[in-house]
Amino acid sequence: MSSQIATANRLTDGEVVFLGPAGWVTRIERATVARSDSEVRALQALLRQAEAVNEIVDGYLVAVEETAAGPRPVHYRELLRGSGPSVRPDLGKQASR
Amino acid sequence: MYRYDEFDEAFVRERTRQFRNQVARRLRGELSEEEFRPLRLMNGLYLQLHAYMLRVAIPYGVLSARQMRQLAMIAERWDKGYGHFTTRQNIQFNWPALKDVPDILDALADVEMHAIQTSGNCIRNVTTDQWAGVAADEVADPRPWCELLRQWSSLHPEFSFLPRKFKIAVTGSPHDRAAVKVHDIGLRMHRDPATGEAGFEVIVGGGQGRTPMIGKTIRGFLPLHQLLPYLSAIMRVYNRHGRRDNKYKARIKILVHELGQGEFTREVEAEFARDPGTDEVYALTEAEISRIARHFAPPPYERLAERHPRHDARVFASQDFARWVRSNTARHKVQGYAIVNVSLKPTGGIPGDADAAQMRLLADLAERYSHGEIRVTHHQNLVLPDVRLGDLFALWEELEPAGLGTPNVGLLGDIIACPGMDYCSLATARSIPIAQAISRRFQDLDRQREIGPLEIKISGCINACGHHHVGHIGILGVDKQGRELYQVTLGGSAAEDASLGSIVGPGFSADAVVDAIETIVATYLDQRQDGETFLAFTHRAGLKPFKEALYAAAPG
Amino acid sequence: MPLLRGDQVVADERVRVPVDAPVPAAGPLLLDLARLTAEAEHLWHRPDGVGVELLPAQPVEALEDWLDRLDLVALRFPAFTDGRPFSSARILRARYRFGGEIRAVGRLIPDQAQFLRQCGFTTIEVDDADLPRWRAAQVRMSLTYQLGYAESAGPPALSVFRARHARSGRAAA
Ligand code: SF4
Numbered sequence: 001m002s003s004q005i006a007t008a009n010r011l012t013d014g015e016v017v018f019l020g021p022a023g024w025v026t027r028i029e030r031a032t033v034a035r036s037d038s039e040v041r042a043l044q045a046l047l048r049q050a051e052a053v054n055e056i057v058d059g060y061l062v063a064v065e066e067t068a069a070g071p072r073p074v075h076y077r078e079l080l081r082g083s084g085p086s087v088r089p090d091l092g093k094q095a096s097r
Numbered sequence: 098m099y100r101y102d103e104f105d106e107a108f109v110r111e112r113t114r115q116f117r118n119q120v121a122r123r124l125r126g127e128l129s130e131e132e133f134r135p136l137r138l139m140n141g142l143y144l145q146l147h148a149y150m151l152r153v154a155i156p157y158g159v160l161s162a163r164q165m166r167q168l169a170m171i172a173e174r175w176d177k178g179y180g181h182f183t184t185r186q187n188i189q190f191n192w193p194a195l196k197d198v199p200d201i202l203d204a205l206a207d208v209e210m211h212a213i214q215t216s217g218n219c220i221r222n223v224t225t226d227q228w229a230g231v232a233a234d235e236v237a238d239p240r241p242w243c244e245l246l247r248q249w250s251s252l253h254p255e256f257s258f259l260p261r262k263f264k265i266a267v268t269g270s271p272h273d274r275a276a277v278k279v280h281d282i283g284l285r286m287h288r289d290p291a292t293g294e295a296g297f298e299v300i301v302g303g304g305q306g307r308t309p310m311i312g313k314t315i316r317g318f319l320p321l322h323q324l325l326p327y328l329s330a331i332m333r334v335y336n337r338h339g340r341r342d343n344k345y346k347a348r349i350k351i352l353v354h355e356l357g358q359g360e361f362t363r364e365v366e367a368e369f370a371r372d373p374g375t376d377e378v379y380a381l382t383e384a385e386i387s388r389i390a391r392h393f394a395p396p397p398y399e400r401l402a403e404r405h406p407r408h409d410a411r412v413f414a415s416q417d418f419a420r421w422v423r424s425n426t427a428r429h430k431v432q433g434y435a436i437v438n439v440s441l442k443p444t445g446g447i448p449g450d451a452d453a454a455q456m457r458l459l460a461d462l463a464e465r466y467s468h469g470e471i472r473v474t475h476h477q478n479l480v481l482p483d484v485r486l487g488d489l490f491a492l493w494e495e496l497e498p499a500g501l502g503t504p505n506v507g508l509l510g511d512i513i514a515c516p517g518m519d520y521c522s523l524a525t526a527r528s529i530p531i532a533q534a535i536s537r538r539f540q541d542l543d544r545q546r547e548i549g550p551l552e553i554k555i556s557g558c559i560n561a562c563g564h565h566h567v568g569h570i571g572i573l574g575v576d577k578q579g580r581e582l583y584q585v586t587l588g589g590s591a592a593e594d595a596s597l598g599s600i601v602g603p604g605f606s607a608d609a610v611v612d613a614i615e616t617i618v619a620t621y622l623d624q625r626q627d628g629e630t631f632l633a634f635t636h637r638a639g640l641k642p643f644k645e646a647l648y649a650a651a652p653g
Numbered sequence: 654m655p656l657l658r659g660d661q662v663v664a665d666e667r668v669r670v671p672v673d674a675p676v677p678a679a680g681p682l683l684l685d686l687a688r689l690t691a692e693a694e695h696l697w698h699r700p701d702g703v704g705v706e707l708l709p710a711q712p713v714e715a716l717e718d719w720l721d722r723l724d725l726v727a728l729r730f731p732a733f734t735d736g737r738p739f740s741s742a743r744i745l746r747a748r749y750r751f752g753g754e755i756r757a758v759g760r761l762i763p764d765q766a767q768f769l770r771q772c773g774f775t776t777i778e779v780d781d782a783d784l785p786r787w788r789a790a791q792v793r794m795s796l797t798y799q800l801g802y803a804e805s806a807g808p809p810a811l812s813v814f815r816a817r818h819a820r821s822g823r824a825a826a
Pocket of ligand 1: 515516517518521522523524525556557558559560561562563
């Protein structure tokens with residue numbers, strides 16, 4: 001199976017966030033990578049729990065490949081989501097990179 | 098333009114308070130996302146790819162200078178300094194925080210604006226001709242009727258949970274600039290040739306999206322005062338019988354198609370006969386319309402000569418100015434005035450985006466030169482409707498350096514593009530970068546002029562917000578095995594000769610699609626007859642010459 | 654389940670009759686359409702009232718012959734997004750002049766309370782556990798732009814068009 005990370009939007013401001021070892025973070029590089037079925041299930045459980053306490057909304061898992069710079073989504077949609085609008089490099093996460 | 102009275106004001110304020118309460122409950126965790134989603138959608142708040150997105154209604158595309166300044170303020174204070182004008186004549190802010198949205202709605206209410214029903218399965222913001230009230234070819238002014246519909250459809254107790262969203266467009270001109278044949282209901286105002294009385298042609302069941310259809314006329318002439326009861330009859334038939342089992346078959350066009358035009362018409366007429374409206378409804382409609390129409394009385398136009406010698410001299414002296422006058426101004430119904438189309442399509446720019454400084458400049462220019470009014474077009478451009486010929490040069494000199502003077506309205510560079518995957522969570526591919534690449538490739542304005550009228554429309558998914566089905570050239574971005582692929586359609590039109598484009602053949606990669614457009618344009622230029630537009634050529638010649646040029650060379 | 658009638662909570666006294674069970678001899682009833690159709694003849698002598706529950710796909714026109722003898726029509730919402738019962742209620746009131754109780758049952762959200770009233774519903778079936786939420790959400794709009802939608806059901810929502818007209822009438826006088 002492919003490696004997975006958990007992503008969602010933060011409730012209060014909609015910012016794209018990823019589940020890291022110590023909670024939700026805004027940088028994909030710091031996301032926890034699940035590599036086995038049991039790790040994926042654990043990620044999923046944390047996701048549902050964070051939704052239940054209204055920290056995040058619309059959470060789901062994303063397939064990634066692992067690179068030297070950290071997890072990198074396989075699909076272009078998630079790449080865009082992790083960086084910002086490709087037509088406005090001055091905006092979104094990419095702006096402060 | 099229309100101004101709120103104390104009732105409209107109180108209504109919007111109450112609604113804003115209600116949403117503030119809902120947001121507070123959500124932030125306190127008293128509402129789950131499942132419960133909150135429909136409530137936020139009813140106030141135009143989406144969750145998109147990168148953040149929340151707030152869609153603000155611009156009723157039938159009419160804005161005052163004051164409202165435009167407030168939009169600029171909102172963009173700077175709560176967003177990232179810009180907004181996106183949409184094909185629905187609305188504006189979207191791409192980065193608001195949920196906790197700020199109640200304050201934004203208050204700021205909108207301060208200038209008589211709101212975000213009610215810009216989303217959800219209800220009657221959406223009514224759209225119309227961006228030249229309403231000033232077009233030289235207008236039969237009747239659609240704006241009072243649009244305002245009546247805005248009020249009538251606001252929080253309608255019976256029609257707020259329809260099978261699917263519902264879009265109404267109105268035109269008062271025989272030349273349709275409001276795309277009424279591709280709306281759920283299209284209303285075309287015209288005069289009974291025998292009596293001269295004004296009325297509506299009622300067109301139902303047009304639409305784009307997954308199953309594009311051209312609307313059908315179910316009533317050739319509806320007397321004006323019967324509009325609300327007749328629309329109620331249509332809405333009731335749809336609310337009761339529209340499909341709810343399949344989201345993709347839930348629009349009214351499918352109901353009209355499945356019942357057949359004749360049966361659908363009979364159902365509506367029977368419903369209308371049972372509930373034709375009371376004398377009170379008619380009396381109040383008439384009282385309301387005359388009250389509203391007073392807001393749309395013509396501004397104090399000056400008596401001007403048909404030509405303005407200094408203007409003519411400037412056109413003669415400056416090629417750049419002449420080019421802009423030719424493509425970006427249109428004939429006004431009042432002698433000595435012009436309609437100015439402000440292009441939001443600078444070469445390589447993002448179609449429909451305007452930053453706060455541009456919004457403020459437009460507000461100033463509207464006050465100085467156009468009775469303080471601005472219109473938004475479904476082509477994602479803006480209009481200053483009332484400019485004296487003698488002021489055109491000064492206006493152009495201010496638009497030009499602000500990136501608002503690109504002389505390409507109606508030409509190839511005037512591309513419609515939905516936000517696509519750069520912003521939209523439903524997208525299957527990006528659309529803006531394709532628009533940018535095409536506009537750069539064809540940036541030579543003399544070449545665009547030589548090509549003539551050509552509308553390119555790009556959508557980032559099958560929902561067709563970028564109107565690709567009715568583009569002379571339509572481009573639809575899809576996801577083919579994890580790569581963006583672009584399908585090209587030819588021969589669509591949204592005007593009075595409405596037609597749907599046909600797919601020319603296999604799609605193109607993002608890199609190849611610009612070359613494909615180049616080939617299509619070259620084929621047309623090569624084979625067109627004298628004075629034949631691109632659209633006319635595609636309708637005469639069909640897809641064959643294009644297929645040959647695009648695919649013949651490729652092996653296999 | 655309790656019923657919300659305006660801002661009051663009242664008990665539901667209707668007996669729902671299971672498919673195979675006989676209709677009880679006494680007490681107010683709530684039947685489905687099939688049962689009503691099958692047994693209509695034997696029901697009208699009852700002193701306690703007869704009601705029927707319709708699914709959204711069942712047209713209110715089917716009740717035409719019985720409406721003057723029914724005292725309750727319950728309309729079911731399988732999902733809050735299914736807006737058909739709004740039209741059913743409106744037709745019962747405006748076309749048939751039905752004067753009995755119209756009850757909303759099924760999945761609804763509190764923010765729909767006002768629309769329900771305006772379309773002619775008089776009661777809403779609400780789960781006990783949900784009652785506080787329904788109370789909390791009763792921030793009402795006091796204005797409405799539509800005409801003829803029972804603006805006087807519950808605390809009146811003022812018709813904007815009518816209010817304007819009345820005012821300009823006064824101004825003219
Ligand atoms: S067409 Fe698709 S991608 Fe474009 S804005 Fe509409 S939903 Fe989003």
